[in-house]
Amino acid sequence: MTIKDPIKATGDVLLTVIGADGKLKERREIKNLVVTVGRNFIASRMRGATPAVMSHMALGSGNTAAAAGNTALVAELGRAALDSTGGTGNQVIYTATFGPGVGTGAVAEAGVFNAGAAGDMLARTVFSVVNKAADDTIVLTWTVTING
Numbered sequence: 001m002t003i004k005d006p007i008k009a010t011g012d013v014l015l016t017v018i019g020a021d022g023k024l025k026e027r028r029e030i031k032n033l034v035v036t037v038g039r040n041f042i043a044s045r046m047r048g049a050t051p052a053v054m055s056h057m058a059l060g061s062g063n064t065a066a067a068a069g070n071t072a073l074v075a076e077l078g079r080a081a082l083d084s085t086g087g088t089g090n091q092v093i094y095t096a097t098f099g100p101g102v103g104t105g106a107v108a109e110a111g112v113f114n115a116g117a118a119g120d121m122l123a124r125t126v127f128s129v130v131n132k133a134a135d136d137t138i139v140l141t142w143t144v145t146i147n148g
Contacts, residue, residue: 009034009042011123011144013110020100020135032125033066034144038112041120042146052114054122056081057096057140059103059110059132066109066124073111073124078103081116090146098138107132112142 011032017025034042044051062074080096080103087093094112107130112122123144132138 014141016139018137030125030127032123034123035070036068038122054114056113059107061106063108066126070124077105092144094142096140100135104134
């Protein structure tokens with residue numbers, strides 16, 4: 001008898017753009033891909049304390065479809081340290097804020113990383129362009145769910 005237990009890591013991203021006046025300019029909910037490096041990261045953390053935990057998110061302008069083999073964004077525009085890491089049960093929730101001047105431009109991709117530069121990428125998403133002006137703020141809330 002074969003037992004199948006299809007454990008899967010999935011993700012959802014809430015992206016909000018806030019203008020210089022503090023008003024909400026745009027809100028999007030986006031699915032994302034937990035990449036192979038990210039799945040390997042999850043397994044390695046179950047075995048020990050390395051590699052380092054996820055600590056940053058990045059915005060980019062690349063529009064190449066997300067693929068399991070991705071290890072970086074296609075064209076990174078800026079990176080921000082996580083504001084918070086939380087969650088309960090089978091979910092981890094990361095939040096990061098890209099303030100004025102950080103990640104400015106035609107944003108079309110985002111990722112979660114365990115370093116302020118380079119590092120392991122947990123997940124990547126690609127979406128239709130969000131134009132971030134120099135004085136705008138983008139807040140990403142990224143939920144990773146382990147389910148079966």
